[in-house]
Amino acid sequence: MPDQLHQPVMPEQVIKFLNPQTGGKYVDLTLGLGGHARRILECSAPDGVLLGVDRDPEAIRRAKKTLEPFRKRLKIIHGRFSELDVHLNNIGWSQVDGMLADLGVSSLQLQDAQRGFSFQNAGPLDMRMDPGLDESLMTRLARMDEVALADVLKRFGEVRRARVIARRILRSIKEDPLMDTVELARIASEGRRKGRIHPATRVFMALRMMVNREQEELRALLDSLPDPLKPGGRVVFISFHSLEDRLVKQRLRDLEGICTCPPGLPKCCCGVRPLMRVITRRPVIPEQAELDRNPRARSARLRMAERLAA
Numbered sequence: 580m581p582d583q584l585h586q587p588v589m590p591e592q593v594i595k596f597l598n599p600q601t602g603g604k605y606v607d608l609t610l611g612l613g614g615h616a617r618r619i620l621e622c623s624a625p626d627g628v629l630l631g632v633d634r635d636p637e638a639i640r641r642a643k644k645t646l647e648p649f650r651k652r653l654k655i656i657h658g659r660f661s662e663l664d665v666h667l668n669n670i671g672w673s674q675v676d677g678m679l680a681d682l683g684v685s686s687l688q689l690q691d692a693q694r695g696f697s698f699q700n701a702g703p704l705d706m707r708m709d710p711g712l713d714e715s716l717m718t719r720l721a722r723m724d725e726v727a728l729a730d731v732l733k734r735f736g737e738v739r740r741a742r743v744i745a746r747r748i749l750r751s752i753k754e755d756p757l758m759d760t761v762e763l764a765r766i767a768s769e770g771r772r773k774g775r776i777h778p779a780t781r782v783f784m785a786l787r788m789m790v791n792r793e794q795e796e797l798r799a800l801l802d803s804l805p806d807p808l809k810p811g812g813r814v815v816f817i818s819f820h821s822l823e824d825r826l827v828k829q830r831l832r833d834l835e836g837i838c839t840c841p842p843g844l845p846k847c848c849c850g851v852r853p854l855m856r857v858i859t860r861r862p863v864i865p866e867q868a869e870l871d872r873n874p875r876a877r878s879a880r881l882r883m884a885e886r887l888a889a
């Protein structure tokens with residue numbers, strides 16, 4: 580599969596907001612196939628450096644190949660972004676000038692049927708971004724009950740009639756432990772009308788988020804802010820899910836540290852200190868030309884904030 584298949588989302592906007600500089604230090608927390616990383620390295624030439632992190636060993640393997648021309652200015656780590664402090668420590672970096680988190684799955688993961696993310700082509704019920712570490716979807720489902728599964732479908736996918744769908748899925752995997760993704764999609768769509776988006780889309784998204792603990796990962800990364808950034812350092816988030824965008828928005832707003840004292844107090848006594856400044860008051864969305872080129876970008880929302888001087 581040629582690596583050009585993954586088109587980075589909002590590349591110009593990422594560069595505009597991250598504003599990579601010669602000699603700067605950057606982290607791409609979701610390296611994928613290195614589309615954004617390549618642009619950051621180009622814009623920070625000749626001596627800007629970049630750490631690329633991804634939990635998917637296949638993405639790491641491919642990014643190493645495609646980013647080979649930049650190897651002298653590039654470090655690549657296979658791992659989770661929730662452990663950013665450990666990764667930075669391992670390479671002897673303390674703080675950086677900019678970080679990018681382009682959340683969710685890559686086209687590489689979606690298009691490889693054997694990874695189990697897609698319902699277009701039959702594959703095993705897997706969905707692990709890191710096949711070496713986490714439990715596969717099938718293993719996870721096998722130890723879940725209907726209430727817990729319905730809760731996941733509702734929370735992460737806002738799936739309607741979640742309890743009915745959860746019951747059907749669990750019954751079917753008991754009868755057929757080798758069930759594939761196409762069959763799972765059929766079960767998840769039974770009795771539901773086909774609209775613009777396939778009725779199984781939300782079910783698959785919710786299951787993927789569960790298998791990869793995506794919310795926990797994002798929360799841990801957000802909690803680590805602003806420590807990994809130098810004063811003036813920037814962080815850019817691209818989310819594809821309203822829940823994730825809300826988490827990002829809320830945490831960045833908290834870091835702005837708006838004083839919560841009642842109006843009229845002569846002196847601030849709430850102790851809330853502003854740590855970051857949010858630059859994108861509203862989420863930035865892709866332009867129509869990009870959506871025409873790359874429909875995968877359709878639900879992308881970009882937010883950016885800058886660490887304030889101490």
Ligand SMILES: C[S@@+](CC[C@H](N)C(=O)[O-])C[C@H]1O[C@@H](n2cnc3c(N)ncnc32)[C@H](O)[C@@H]1O
Pocket residue numbers: 585586587588608609610611612613614615616632633634635638658659660661681682683684685686708796797
């Ligand atoms: C949307 S893709 C990134 C694409 C990339 N920006 C590019 O231009 O090719 C998301 C990537 O993030 C990785 N990923 C998702 N969650 C992660 C996490 N918690 N830690 C590290 N990598 C993660 C996925 O494996 C996937 O390769």
